[in-house]
Amino acid sequence: MGFIDQVKERAKTNKKTIVLPETGDMRTLEAAHKVLAEGIADLVLIGNKDAILQAAGDLDLTKAQFVDPSDCAKMDVYIDTLVEARKKKGMTPEEAKKLLLSDPLFFGATLVKAGDADGMVAGAVNASANVLRAALQVVKTAPGVSVVSTFFLMVVPDCEYGSNGIFVFADCGLNQNPDPEQLAAIAGSSAGSFRLLTGEEPIVAMLSHSSKGSASHADVDKVVEATIIAKENNPGLKLDGELQLDAAIVPSVGSSKAPDSEVAGKANVLVFPDLDAGNIGYKLVQRLARAEAYGPVTQGIAKPVNDLSRGCSADDIVGVVAITAVQASAND
DSSP, X not given: OOHHHHHHHHHHHTOOEEEEOOTTSXXXXXXXXXXXXXXXXXXXXXXXXXXXXXXXXXXXXXTSEEEOGGGOTTHHHHHHHHHHHTGGGTOOHHXXXXXXXXXXXXXXXXXXXXXXXXXXEOOSSSOHHHHHHHIIIIIOBOTTOSOOEEEEEEEOTTOOSTBTTEEEEESSSSOSSOOHHHHHHHHHHHHHHHHHHHOSOOEEEEEOSOSTTSSOOHHHHHHHXXXXXXXXXXXXXXXXXXXXXXXXXXXXXXXXXXXXXXXXXXXXXXXXXXXXXXXXXXXXXXXXXXXXXXXXXXXSBSSOEEOOOTTOOHHHHHHHHHHHHHHHHTTO
């Protein structure tokens, strides 16, 4: 059984309700059909039921719940929920209603906030910034979280590194140039996400173009400082840096470049120094190594709202729905 199949099985044991707002996208409808057929999650599809079913054709979506913002019995509840979430910004009921009727992302996020769904998956046709804006403005950050970030769950075929080819890469979708405190927070969150999704011990490498002082630069200093902070904030966590990528995951290189490190050559959680490195890194592994790349998955939001690459397939969406359901189970 492949890794994502294991995640699906975990989702089935504690079935959650996930919102899919992008019902005008055929990949989303195909994914919805597969999720329902496999019993991975219950689904809320946003839009006109007749139009969705007509577009779906032979795809069976009869087990889904359909919610049409233009004809919604609970619209007043959702207006109140959105006004409460945005009251510091002065949102009025009129503005909230207009937004809910015009933007399925905000409508879906409001269902999650109101407790009518456990999570949301979108991004097949919407930019990441729009998906995350709805999540941050409506669902908000989890208590005690200083930095919301994203990661990709990478499953690399025929790979001896990481956890049998399984890695978490962070942050690949949100924080452009995190400072040391933010980078440390991303490391801690990513370790928790790896443990939640795999059940295995996270081994975290703080990546750089330098290994243990092999280069001198302000960018290296940032990673060194972030490593110190992350170790202070996460006692007992296997975490080290700064490490080059090969020193982080290849045992022979790790033992040569960082012989005293308990992480070098063994890392399964890779924390990139900035968004450029993280985004380029995951796409390289996805395209050249033909890895499965699920995400960007958010961490640090009160309830899971997860993004998709606009180049995703229907199966990618199914995988992220399963991941979202498992994340939601952690809130029980």
